[in-house]
Each structure stands twice: as structure tokens, then as C-alpha cells.
Amino acid sequence: MSKIVLKKQLSNDVYLMKLACPLIAEERKAGQFVILQLNNEYGERIPLTIADANEQEGTITIIFQVVGKTTTDLAHMNEGDEITTVVGPLGNPTHIENFGTVVCVGGGIGVAPMHPIAKAFKEAGNHVITIIGARTKDLIILEDEMKEIADELIVCTDDGSYGRKALVTEPLKEICERDPQPNRVIAIGPPIMMKFCSETTRPYKVYTEVSLNTIMVDVTGMCGGCRVNVGDEVKFVCVDGPEFDGHKVDFDNMMARLNSYKDIEQEKHECNLDKQAKAKQSS
Amino acid sequence: MSHKTLEELHKDAQKVFNELKQNADSLKPKDRIKIPAQEMPAQDPVERATNLEEVALGYTPIQAMVEAMRCIQCKNKPCITGCPVQIDIPRFIDEVAKGDFQAAINVIKENSLLPAICGRVCPQETQCQEVCTLGKSLKDVDKAVAIGRLERFVADWEREQGKIVPPKVKPDTGKKVAIVGSGPAGLVVAADVRREGHAVTIFEAFHKMGGVMVYGIPEFRLPNSIVDTEISTLKAMGVEFKTNFVVGRTRKLTDLMKKDGFDAVFVGTGAGLPMFMGIEGENLVGVFSANEYLTRANLMRAFDREQSDTPIYKSKRVAVLGGGNVAMDSARMAKRLGAEEVFVVYRRTEKEMPARVEEVAHAKEEGIVFHFLNNAKRIIGNEKGRVNAMECLKYELGEPDASGRRRPVVIEGSEFILDVDTVIVAIGNNSNPLIAQTTPEIETNKWGNIVVDDTQKTKADRVFAGGDIVLGAATVILAMGEGRRAAESINKLLAG
Ligand SMILES: Cc1cc2nc3c(=O)[nH]c(=O)nc-3n(C[C@H](O)[C@H](O)[C@H](O)COP(=O)(O)OP(=O)(O)OC[C@H]3O[C@@H](n4cnc5c(N)ncnc54)[C@H](O)[C@@H]3O)c2cc1C
Ligand SMILES: Cc1cc2nc3c(=O)[nH]c(=O)nc-3n(C[C@H](O)[C@H](O)[C@H](O)COP(=O)(O)OP(=O)(O)OC[C@H]3O[C@@H](n4cnc5c(N)ncnc54)[C@H](O)[C@@H]3O)c2cc1C
Ligand code: SF4
Ligand code: SF4
Ligand code: FES
Numbered sequence A: 001m002s003k004i005v006l007k008k009q010l011s012n013d014v015y016l017m018k019l020a021c022p023l024i025a026e027e028r029k030a031g032q033f034v035i036l037q038l039n040n041e042y043g044e045r046i047p048l049t050i051a052d053a054n055e056q057e058g059t060i061t062i063i064f065q066v067v068g069k070t071t072t073d074l075a076h077m078n079e080g081d082e083i084t085t086v087v088g089p090l091g092n093p094t095h096i097e098n099f100g101t102v103v104c105v106g107g108g109i110g111v112a113p114m115h116p117i118a119k120a121f122k123e124a125g126n127h128v129i130t131i132i133g134a135r136t137k138d139l140i141i142l143e144d145e146m147k148e149i150a151d152e153l154i155v156c157t158d159d160g161s162y163g164r165k166a167l168v169t170e171p172l173k174e175i176c177e178r179d180p181q182p183n184r185v186i187a188i189g190p191p192i193m194m195k196f197c198s199e200t201t202r203p204y205k206v207y208t209e210v211s212l213n214t215i216m217v218d219v220t221g222m223c224g225g226c227r228v229n230v231g232d233e234v235k236f237v238c239v240d241g242p243e244f245d246g247h248k249v250d251f252d253n254m255m256a257r258l259n260s261y262k263d264i265e266q267e268k269h270e271c272n273l274d275k276q277a278k279a280k281q282s283s
Numbered sequence B: 001m002s003h004k005t006l007e008e009l010h011k012d013a014q015k016v017f018n019e020l021k022q023n024a025d026s027l028k029p030k031d032r033i034k035i036p037a038q039e040m041p042a043q044d045p046v047e048r049a050t051n052l053e054e055v056a057l058g059y060t061p062i063q064a065m066v067e068a069m070r071c072i073q074c075k076n077k078p079c080i081t082g083c084p085v086q087i088d089i090p091r092f093i094d095e096v097a098k099g100d101f102q103a104a105i106n107v108i109k110e111n112s113l114l115p116a117i118c119g120r121v122c123p124q125e126t127q128c129q130e131v132c133t134l135g136k137s138l139k140d141v142d143k144a145v146a147i148g149r150l151e152r153f154v155a156d157w158e159r160e161q162g163k164i165v166p167p168k169v170k171p172d173t174g175k176k177v178a179i180v181g182s183g184p185a186g187l188v189v190a191a192d193v194r195r196e197g198h199a200v201t202i203f204e205a206f207h208k209m210g211g212v213m214v215y216g217i218p219e220f221r222l223p224n225s226i227v228d229t230e231i232s233t234l235k236a237m238g239v240e241f242k243t244n245f246v247v248g249r250t251r252k253l254t255d256l257m258k259k260d261g262f263d264a265v266f267v268g269t270g271a272g273l274p275m276f277m278g279i280e281g282e283n284l285v286g287v288f289s290a291n292e293y294l295t296r297a298n299l300m301r302a303f304d305r306e307q308s309d310t311p312i313y314k315s316k317r318v319a320v321l322g323g324g325n326v327a328m329d330s331a332r333m334a335k336r337l338g339a340e341e342v343f344v345v346y347r348r349t350e351k352e353m354p355a356r357v358e359e360v361a362h363a364k365e366e367g368i369v370f371h372f373l374n375n376a377k378r379i380i381g382n383e384k385g386r387v388n389a390m391e392c393l394k395y396e397l398g399e400p401d402a403s404g405r406r407r408p409v410v411i412e413g414s415e416f417i418l419d420v421d422t423v424i425v426a427i428g429n430n431s432n433p434l435i436a437q438t439t440p441e442i443e444t445n446k447w448g449n450i451v452v453d454d455t456q457k458t459k460a461d462r463v464f465a466g467g468d469i470v471l472g473a474a475t476v477i478l479a480m481g482e483g484r485r486a487a488e489s490i491n492k493l494l495a496g
Helices: A022-027 A069-075 A108-123 A143-149 A169-177 A191-204 A251-258 A262-282 B006-021 B061-069 B078-082 B089-098 B101-109 B115-121 B133-137 B147-160 B184-195 B224-236 B253-258 B290-297 B325-336 B357-365 B434-438 B476-495
Strands: A002-011 A014-020 A033-037 A046-049 A052-054 A059-065 A085-090 A101-107 A127-134 A152-157 A184-188 A208-211 A227-230 A233-236 A243-245 B176-180 B199-203 B240-242 B264-267 B287-289 B317-321 B341-346 B369-372 B374-381 B387-400 B406-410 B416-418 B422-425 B463-465
Touching (some): A033 A059, A046 A059, A059 A108, A101 A108, A101 A169, A101 A191, A108 A143, A127 A143, A127 A169, A152 A169, A191 A208, B061 B147, B078 B089, B101 B147, B115 B224, B115 B476, B290 B422, B325 B357, B325 B422, B341 B374, B463 B476
Parallel strands (some): B176 B199, B199 B240, B341 B369
Antiparallel strands (some): A002 A014, A033 A046, B374 B387
């Protein structure tokens, strides 16, 4: 059981929560995530990155976007409520060292997991360039927090409603063309964005790390549901990852696998909305 | 084969029982041998293929007594040596024959802690029943005394009577033992160590206790309520449970001792890490490891599509690769989840299949189709990356290999297409890597299994291990046996 000690709405469908999880707060490192379940009988286990933690308070911060059943239910919970299951910290921590110049690219909700990583890179002595992007102005999160850390901050929106009108790959390409080149890129966001970031840096041979958000069930390496093709190998994201060399990841396969249950979830979601609407009508 | 109902089987047994009753004390082996072997009552095959309720219904008391009367009480007791935990089989069976079920369960519990479970899932036909004299004389292992069914019967009887008394616990010693994993190995260690008065905490990564017994083996073979009873008994003994705790991540194993003050640790983290075939198309949408498929269906309750938030793939035609219990469970589960046709594809013949004979028979009754001497060559996807078909190859049996089984040899040019939308891979597991990765002191072999000495001790100080993480994918009873041995070593260590 973990209590929700703080809840904040960051944008239309993005929420931040602080959860009381003293042990996880003590052990976690940048790049790790938790599994969360709202009901032990019928609930689903969903992975969410630890966006921040406070060891003294014994809390961790999660930032999530409402996309389906569990995230919707979670968004309906309030401060003081208890979450049945929070497991973590999971996955391998991000490999942090002083590489020189590091470009941190965060897309949409991916800015949340990027935040502690950018912070850790900065603390390790890197020159940190941060690119954050979203579809539109309302979806930009953690801009101030990133500004505090980054030596350079570039904000872009797809529709030009804020910052530069561009996809994150545009400034990324420009940075790769600088002399000297950046030493490392790390990209976190929707799979399609990570794919194109990797494609952007490939010709410049800049090592690009991506953090994969595959479907997961047990997170102990038991089910293989999280598997991805990385180069010639099959890797399990929960125990081998979540971070991999973006130039080797088979993103197309990963994206197809992420959609395995799309039809079922859609159907169920609509069915639930129907039920709610009917309940409203009859009350 | 016609299906006999429980009532019919009970009536048959009653008739035999009435005849035997008069001279029950003077039965000679030659009389006993003639007593008909009692068939296990089971749910109707057509009906059960659409529900998750237990298939085998269990003997009635009369059936149990009749079956027990078949035992000829051999002097040399070969059955006991066949049982990995050496239950005094003839003695407990004798009590069943006399109708003293309480005495019978007491005998079993001297050696086994999970009889309701072992009675259901032990591969008896290759253990206690394989060497049974009666089966040998009748030249049919299926005609051996049904030791497992009798064991199940008395364990169920005790539970249903509400007669389970938690074992006595000695006064607190002030020592603390951590157990990692709540499979059969971990549960047994917990009971045996707690009895000596040591404090015991079980750490489990999942939200439910029981390991493979709750997430892998389906409800229709081993109901969760049976495992829950065992857990409640441990709870009553004062064992503590910490679910949602991944040792190695939430806490390093060595920190359990350094920071949290545990005096010894037992690692029973099981197999995990499913193997795949390494063939083309294996990561297409619609290809699952048996572990994933069964975990979704069992633990996450996806069979209840209405209520469960965890989705499960909608399949019409399913191919299951493999020939063990895990393959049978996956195939039968797929059927229950609504698949129209389910194929088991196995590269040897039925004779070599490692699955229990009873499970194979049940699968066939439920309409599972077997493709023997076949194997997958590649899985073919559609434009959306979803499984569309599977290309197979035919095999024939060649020379025996190291395991003594005749090696399957591919027949060149024998490719054919199996029209399926789902493939479940059930060809085994490698060891769970997490503990080894995060605890360098522990030594593992080339398959990732933890290396232990004959007291179950690992290379790390005060750390013991047992079950599938040591043996590779094995069985409940072997995990239990290792657990008992480890508990003995831990108790010895803490007494000193
Ligand atoms: C290691 C890791 C870290 C993550 N960190 C975050 C985070 O910090 N914040 C955040 O908002 N999300 C994060 N995600 C994604 C998050 O887990 C999913 O959004 C969540 O599982 C959706 O659950 P749901 O029940 O609300 O939606 P569902 O009803 O399960 O699904 C709704 C839609 O989302 C898609 N979906 C399902 N599972 C995932 C998934 N794992 N990843 C992406 N899409 C999915 C489905 O295809 C479906 O179309 C992370 C995922 C992983 C694997
Ligand atoms: C589908 C299927 C059918 C089977 N059928 C039979 C059968 O009919 N008869 C039979 O005898 N055997 C059968 N087996 C095999 C049998 O279930 C196993 O041999 C047995 O369960 C092994 O027990 P164990 O205690 O070693 O581990 P497991 O039962 O595997 O339990 C290990 C537990 O440890 C937990 N864990 C793992 N890592 C960590 C960690 N880092 N921290 C905390 N917890 C952790 C896991 O979540 C799990 O709950 C079957 C197996 C499967 C998968
Ligand atoms: S525990 Fe297994 S092997 Fe031993 S007697 Fe019971 S069924 Fe037979
Ligand atoms: S071997 Fe068979 S017949 Fe002999 S004592 Fe054991 S169970 Fe009875
Ligand atoms: S989530 Fe099951 S193996 Fe990774």
C-alpha cells in the first residue's frame, strides 16, 4: 500500500503524483521505473518511470498520461488514497558518467523520465543540452525544472504554438552537425520519436540511448512479453533494459507489439464509456 | 471412450466395497489384485472445455477405500523409494483402507507439507507409482495403486473437514530468516524454519503468494484456493509475507542481512526467463511464451474478460510448441479462452512427451489436436506484423541421443503450412537472472542455475537456495524436497 501524498494536473491529460514508498525512494536511481496495480484481483500491472524521489520524505514522483483504463482510474484517485501495489525500483539505472556533451531529448510525457537523467548527467559534470518537444503548447511539461538543469534548452511544438515550430529531430540534427559533435544522445518519448531520433543521429555515428516502453506483465524476466529485437539479439526490456542502443533497436516490431491489444482495449474502453453514459442517463 | 459420471463411479465402487467388506481383514494379494482400479471422476469433457473449474473431481470416500484395498502392503515397499520425499506410502494407504483418514493424513504429513498439491500435480507415474508392485504385476503403470489420488483424497478430506491444525511453533529464538520467492520451495522452508521458533519473512515479487502454482499451473488443474489454504496455515504459524518486493531491486540480497538484520537467506526464485526457438517471426504479434499466456490467464485473471483489466489475445487457431505439462496447460487454456482449434506441435512422438499421461489424455478428450514429429520452421506474419500462419517441418526418429531418447531428424523438403493466428512457445525456461546479476557472491553454472553444495548452501555466506533456480525447470515435489534440506541446514546454522 502506498499513499498518494500529492496530486497535480500538469496538462490536459498529464498528472503528477507523489507516492509514499520509502524503500523505493531509498534504492532508486535515475532511469528506473515502478510497476503499479490498482486492484489485486482484477487490476492490470502498468510500468511508470520514477520521475523523481525524495529519500528524506520517503516519496517517489510519477508523471503519467491518461491513455487507457488503468491510467484513467489512477487519474481519478486523490491525495490520501492508497495504491494497492507499487513495485520497484525496476530496470537497470541509466549509465551515467562524464561523457562531455550530452543531448537529452524528451518527447511528450517522455520529458518526465528524462528529468532525473538530465539531472544526473549534469551532476556528473556533463555539458547538458536538452530538447523538449510536444504536439502543442499545453502538452509541454517540466519546462522550468529542465531550465534549471540544462546548459542549453530548446523547446519545440509540432504546431508552433510555443517555442520553435519543429519536430525534436530538427534541432537534434543541427546539434549533431556542430563541431565538436555531442558525445552522447539520449532520447525518451513515443516510440516513433525515438525511432526518428535514432535515424537522425545514425549518419553522425553519435551513440544514442533510448528508453523502451514495451508491454510488461511480471517485470522479473519471467514472461518475455517485453521482448524486443536489439541487433541480432532478443532482449527483455524489464531485466536487460529499459535503455538500449537506439541504432540497434527494431522499432517497427516494437511498435507493432505495443499495439497487440489495441482493438481489445479500445472495445473495452468504449464499452465502459457506454456503461457510464447509460448509468448517467438512468440516474 | 464413454465418460462415467461421479455418481456412476461411486455406485460401482460401492458395489465392490460391499462385497469386500465381509472379509476385508483376510484379503490375500491375489484377491486384492482383482479389485478394479478406481477411475478418477472428472468433469464432462465437453462441458469443462469451456470453464475453468477443476477437471478431476476427486475420489469419493468409498472409492478411496476400495482403491486403498488394492495395495498389497509389499514388504520391500518400492513405492517409498520412488517418492522424492519418502512418504510412508503403505502405512498411509492402510489407514485409508481402514477408513481412518485422519491417521492417514498424519502419516503423510510426517514427510510432505503440501499433499493436496502434490497429490494433484506430482508426476506419479514416473515416481511412486512407476515402481509399484501392483502395477508391475498387472504390466500397466496405469494399474498401479493410485497413490497420488489417495494422497489428494485425504488432504482434501482434512481441509474440507476444517481439520487443518497449524504445526506447533517453538518459542521465539530472536533469529530472522528471509525467504525469496513463494513457490513450493520457499513455502516449505518457511514452515520448517518457523517451527524451530525463528522469525520468517517471505519476499515475493508478485502480488500473490504461491509461485508457479498460482501463476502457471491453471485453476482447472490446481485451484488457487488449495494453495491459499497452505498460505493461511503459514500465516497462522506467524510467517510474515512481503508481496510486491523484488529482491535484487527493492533490496539487494546481501542488504537483507546487512541492513535489515536477517541471519540467513533462502533463494527459491524459480525458473523464469522463457526460452524461444530462435526462428524467424518469433517476435510477431500473437507469439507468446507459455509463461506470459498463462500468467495473463491465471494470475491476472484475463480469462474473466469482463472484469479483468489485463487483456488476453483473441485467438481462433492456436499452435502450441512443446510437449511438456506447460504445453498441455497452455493448449487447454487456449481452448477454454475460446479458441476454435488448438494444435500441439511436438518434434518427437507421443511416447517421448514429457507431459503427464493423464494431462495428455485430458487434452485429447477436450479436442486438442496433436501434431507429432512436427516442428516449427518459421512463423509468418501479415502486413500488420501479426501471426498469419506457421511453416512446419516433418521429422522422423533417428538414433538415441545422450538422454536415451531417439533423436528427431528433419525430413528434407517436408515443409507444410499450418493456418494459425497465435503461437504459444512452451519449450522450457532458463533461470531467473535477477538474483545472480545483483548478487555477485553467488555462483551460477552455465545455464544460470545457482550452484549449491549438498546442504543447499550457495557460495555466499549464510545464503541457501533450492527448487527450480537450482535444478532448472523441475517439479513441485523436487522443489519441496530441496526446501526441506535447506531448512534443515538453516536450522542447524542458527542453532549453532
Ligand atoms: C519502462 C516503462 C516506463 C514507462 N513510463 C511511463 C511514464 O513515466 N509515464 C507514462 O505516462 N507512461 C509511461 N509508460 C507507459 C505506460 O506504462 C502506459 O501508458 C500504461 O501501461 C497504459 O495503461 P492503461 O491501462 O492506462 O492503458 P491501456 O488500456 O492498457 O492501453 C491504452 C493504450 O496504450 C497502449 N499501451 C499499453 N501499454 C503500453 C505501454 N506499456 N506503453 C505504451 N503504450 C501502451 C495500448 O496499446 C493502448 O492503445 C511507461 C512504460 C514502460 C514500459
Ligand atoms: C505451466 C506449468 C505447469 C507445471 N506443471 C507441473 C506439474 O504438473 N507437476 C509438477 O510437479 N510441476 C509442474 N510444474 C513445475 C513446477 O511448478 C515448478 O517446478 C515449481 O513450482 C518450482 O518451485 P520453486 O519454489 O522453485 O519456484 P516457483 O514456483 O517458480 O516460485 C518462485 C517464486 O519466486 C518469485 N520471485 C522470483 N524472483 C524473485 C525476486 N527477485 N524477488 C522476490 N520474488 C521473486 C516468483 O515471482 C515466484 O513466485 C509446472 C510448471 C509450469 C510453469
Ligand atoms: S509426494 Fe508425489 S511422489 Fe510422493 S507419494 Fe505423493 S504423489 Fe507420490
Ligand atoms: S508398491 Fe504399490 S502395492 Fe506395494 S506397498 Fe507400495 S503402493 Fe502398495
Ligand atoms: S515483463 Fe515479463 S519478462 Fe519482462
